[in-house]
């Protein structure tokens with residue numbers, strides 16, 4: 001029997017791994033996981049495939065709706081700064097604004113965006129010279145949308161680009177040295193540490209923490 005689910009996973013992997021560049025999400029999610037995945041690639045689980053497809057389905061419909069106005073909007077706009085790449089969900093050409101769409105299964109109404117989502121759009125804004133960005137959350141449990149605007153001054157964008165270069169440099173060094181301990185993990189971040197429970201490198205990461213915690217400090 002052909003393994004079509006396996007083909008889907010393989011296709012996703014091909015979509016994700018684009019040469020040696022670093023994705024903005026590698027910096028805003030877990031840089032340490034990125035290093036592990038380079039050293040020891042593992043195929044995504046069924047659950048990860050499901051989450052990806054269901055989240056992407058909402059994205060695709062929203063993007064199609066924006067593209068009713070093709071003179072104004074571009075979707076899936078690829079951007080690059082040095083060896084760091086990103087993909088903007090929706091780019092408003094008229095206003096030079098960036099819109100990032102997220103789906104959330106949160107049981108609570110969000111009062112502010114998650115830090116790692118905000119950081120991602122800040123990087124995109126800095127890379128694109130945008131003064132305004134918006135994060136749109138599709139709240140699956142509530143059947144509604146929440147919109148959070150983000151504003152950045154020229155100075156803030158310059159600082160953000162410096163941070164991007166610094167973080168990407170650290171990650172690249174860790175990848176080159178095949179040493180996950182050289183970059184931070186997310187296990188102490190209450191907003192995002194739930195991802196560790198699904199991480200295929202959890203045991204290895206715990207071993208790194210136990211033996212090399214001083215390498216990256218108390219991160």
Ligand code: SF4
Nearest residue numbers: 030185186196199205
């Ligand atoms: S266990 Fe958590 S901190 Fe460690 S690599 Fe995986 S996602 Fe990152």
